[in-house]
Amino acid sequence: MRMELVPYIDMTGANALKTFVRQARNAGAEVVLCGLKRQPLEFLARVAPPYAGAGRASTWRGALAKVER
Secondary structure, eight states: OBOTTOOOOOHHHHHHHHHHHHHHHHTTOOOEEESOOHHHHHHHHHHSTTGGGOEEESSHHHHHHHHHO
């Protein structure tokens, strides 16, 4: 999930992300967040470790490499 255009996330966004990740994982999909800006990264690390069940990569290519493994 490309996050580079998300400058801010709050608890509502974190809960929506957690629900999305849970549903994706239940369907057999892996979710990798990439391009997280500082505020979303720090907020998710604090309230939804580890990123609400999603993986993390710094770039889109890094995320693709993770899911191809």
